[in-house]
Amino acid sequence: MGREHVDHADVVRFAEERVNLGRDDAEELRAQANRLRDRLEKYLEENPHFELRKMLLSGSLAKGTALKTISDIDVACYVSSESAPQKIAELIDYLAKRLEKAFPNFKPEQITRKTYSVGVKFVSTGNEVDVVPILYSGDPEWRGDLISQDTGDRLMTSVPMHLEFIRKRKKANDQDYAQVVRLVKHWCELRKREDSDFRFKSFMVELILAHLADRGMNLADYPEALASFFNHIVVDQFKTTIAFSDFYDPRTCKATTDQIRIWDPVNCENNVAKLYTAQNKATVVAASLDAGDAIDSALRAVTKGDTIRYWQKVFGSTFTA
Secondary structure, three states: OHHHHOOHHHHHHHHHHHHEOOHHHHHHHHHHHHHHHHHHHHHHHHOOOOOEEEEEEOHHHHHOOOEOOOOEEEEEEEEEOOOOOOOHHHHHHHHHHHHHHHOOOOOHHHEEEOOOOEEEEOOOOOOEEEEEEEEEOOOOOOEEEEEOOOOOOEEEEEHHHHHHHHHHHHHHOOOHHHHHHHHHHHHHHHHHHHOOOOOOOHHHHHHHHHHHHHOOOOOOOHHHHHHHHHHHHHHHOOOOOEOOOOOOOHHHOOOOOOOOOEEEOOEEEEEOOOOOOHHHHHHHHHHHHHHHHHHHHHHHOOOHHHHHHHHHHHHOOOOOO
């Protein structure tokens, strides 16, 4: 049947060739972010009362879930909240001016103000680091307040704690957790290109998979893991509230009537899917139904041509075996 034509190893090969950010490319991007961090740390040694306290690599590159299509390097910059402005536009300008002061060798055009971050471009490679401010008051676990891109509200977060949460799932599932995340994120990218109304944040994908993995879902067989992921969404319809006990008691999460309830693993007051509407939910469920049906058909297909055609409905025309 279909497993004779496309199996786990074929999905692995496709991921390595078409989905995953290459190891050398990832190391180069991390090195650029680390150089920025090292420059700030040197400046802090000479100016210990400077308002920028720390830079930490964040986002998919830090988690090991980056796709080949990655464009920006995400870096969190912890800013002393005592002196920093609280409104996002003022905070971004404040951060940009401090970065210009900390990195005087940068040309003015290398530092650009964006809506929720400051872009720092490396002239040698053309790569850009997206520096996101976090208001910081000295917490030893590096908890601080992020300004939400969705609502403008202040949201408690911690980059080290988020990374610890992901590392725990990666350790429990070898390389499979990160790889299945990347495969689903790749599927999401394709859906977004086809439908501008499709919304499914990467962080939600990570947390749903963490929830399923914590409850024993096998991630080691990628066709089966993908089928199980999509089947869960179709059957559950996002009725299950997802929360984690790593850093708080899930029973303390507030009750809400939000369409989807997926609580940030370091902040039980932050539903990361708060703004998703009933239509957003329905769109994700419908797309998951299509993907799950395609994988099921691929696993039962008689010919190799049919098998590949069904997999291409999930992963696009570049999928081959």
